[in-house]
Amino acid sequence: MKLRLLLLSIFFTQQLCAQLYKKIHSKAIVVDTHNDFLMLVTDEATVKYRNNELAFDKDLKGKTHTDLARQKQGGLDVQVFSVFCTGDIKNPFLFANQQIDSLDAVIARHPNEMVKALNSAALLKAVKQHKLVAMLGVEGGHMIENELSKLDALYQRGARYMTLTWNNSTNWATSAYDETFKKDLTYKGLTDFGKQVVNRMNQLGMIVDISHVGEKTFWDVINTTVKPVIASHSSVYNLCNHQRNLKDEQIKAIAKNGGVIQINFNPPFIDSSFAKKENHFFQQHKTETDSLVKAGMDGWVMENYLYSKYKDEADAMRPPLSLLMQHFDYIINLVGVDYVGLGSDFDGINLTPQQLDDVTTYPLITKALVQKGYSKKDIHKILGGNFLRVLQANEAK
Ligand SMILES: [Zn+2]
Numbered sequence: 001m002k003l004r005l006l007l008l009s010i011f012f013t014q015q016l017c018a019q020l021y022k023k024i025h026s027k028a029i030v031v032d033t034h035n036d037f038l039m040l041v042t043d044e045a046t047v048k049y050r051n052n053e054l055a056f057d058k059d060l061k062g063k064t065h066t067d068l069a070r071q072k073q074g075g076l077d078v079q080v081f082s083v084f085c086t087g088d089i090k091n092p093f094l095f096a097n098q099q100i101d102s103l104d105a106v107i108a109r110h111p112n113e114m115v116k117a118l119n120s121a122a123l124l125k126a127v128k129q130h131k132l133v134a135m136l137g138v139e140g141g142h143m144i145e146n147e148l149s150k151l152d153a154l155y156q157r158g159a160r161y162m163t164l165t166w167n168n169s170t171n172w173a174t175s176a177y178d179e180t181f182k183k184d185l186t187y188k189g190l191t192d193f194g195k196q197v198v199n200r201m202n203q204l205g206m207i208v209d210i211s212h213v214g215e216k217t218f219w220d221v222i223n224t225t226v227k228p229v230i231a232s233h234s235s236v237y238n239l240c241n242h243q244r245n246l247k248d249e250q251i252k253a254i255a256k257n258g259g260v261i262q263i264n265f266n267p268p269f270i271d272s273s274f275a276k277k278e279n280h281f282f283q284q285h286k287t288e289t290d291s292l293v294k295a296g297m298d299g300w301v302m303e304n305y306l307y308s309k310y311k312d313e314a315d316a317m318r319p320p321l322s323l324l325m326q327h328f329d330y331i332i333n334l335v336g337v338d339y340v341g342l343g344s345d346f347d348g349i350n351l352t353p354q355q356l357d358d359v360t361t362y363p364l365i366t367k368a369l370v371q372k373g374y375s376k377k378d379i380h381k382i383l384g385g386n387f388l389r390v391l392q393a394n395e396a397k
Helices: 002-027 037-042 043-048 068-071 092-109 120-128 148-156 176-181 192-204 217-221 248-257 273-282 285-296 299-309 312-319 323-337 358-369 375-395
Strands: 031-035 078-084 112-116 132-139 159-163 207-209 260-263 341-342
Touching: 002 285, 002 358, 002 375, 031 132, 031 260, 031 341, 031 358, 031 375, 037 043, 037 092, 043 260, 043 299, 068 132, 068 323, 068 358, 078 092, 078 159, 078 273, 092 112, 092 132, 092 148, 120 132, 120 375, 132 207, 148 192, 192 207, 192 217, 207 375, 217 248, 217 375, 260 323, 260 375, 273 285, 273 312, 285 299, 299 312, 323 341, 323 358, 341 375, 358 375
Parallel strands: 031 078, 078 132, 112 132, 132 159, 159 207, 260 341
Antiparallel strands: none
């Protein structure tokens, strides 16, 4: 009898939790600050690999993490699309504009379902109308080609954040990758022009994004900016020692600055044992990898190809959702609940944590937060409220 009562009580608690998380998720403004879908439709190597078959408003299940219908299914309200190219592209500014064109074209086809928001007021209005809010963030300061006028032009087209670097440094800011691995750097951090870029972004109301920058650049930004910054897609260094992650002192500085850290779902950034597993995978497939490299296949595309081909092995490498959730807990324990959010990096990463297969799975994050005992108010902050606060602080004159 006692056992039956216990089982019944577990059953009802689970039912209650199931109702609660769905309700909280649908009432919250859910924001993801980093998605690389636009890159998939413009990057030459990716387009060739995928036969140019990707349109955001088609059913792309099984092909990408993202499409319009699945974002709605996942209860996502705001997607900041990343405008991105590597440092090798010859005309990055032109490339950025092509990506923005591709988003504008989708929105023009679906004015009742999607809207491009240029500020927080437009964002809130569109959320009320149950439209998917699309925003833009530039990934990689090289896309402004060392000209403030091009920064202004990207702002005019809707870009509301810019990572000062990608993995490649610019002439005016050094990246986490270069600060960690390049021995012959002639400078580190922000140059005078780099500080001008930060100042101009502050004036425009374009959020300075410190994801991808090196530590020296990070501290130069913190000492230069007069507005809150974001990390649009970064995780916690103390849980996973990757140069792209943030150390405790950086997390504390972002909190002091009033900014927010949007947690990246990328397995190498959340699971400290992932690098070893990845190494093993590519050793297992060394002959095939070598021949694909020889045939000129792009590294990122090749990774995607091999993970799809050897799906069972790749699936076994995916970290559990609970490990991702530890990054949220860590930041909250260190500085409080006001400084963390979601920056999935969907379609910019080839593997995701278990269960988080695509953009339909955001409710599982809410469920995990409910199970951890966070309040509705706190969960609303994490899902989008914190980012909204930083956006509004950047808009203020
Ligand atoms: Zn990135």
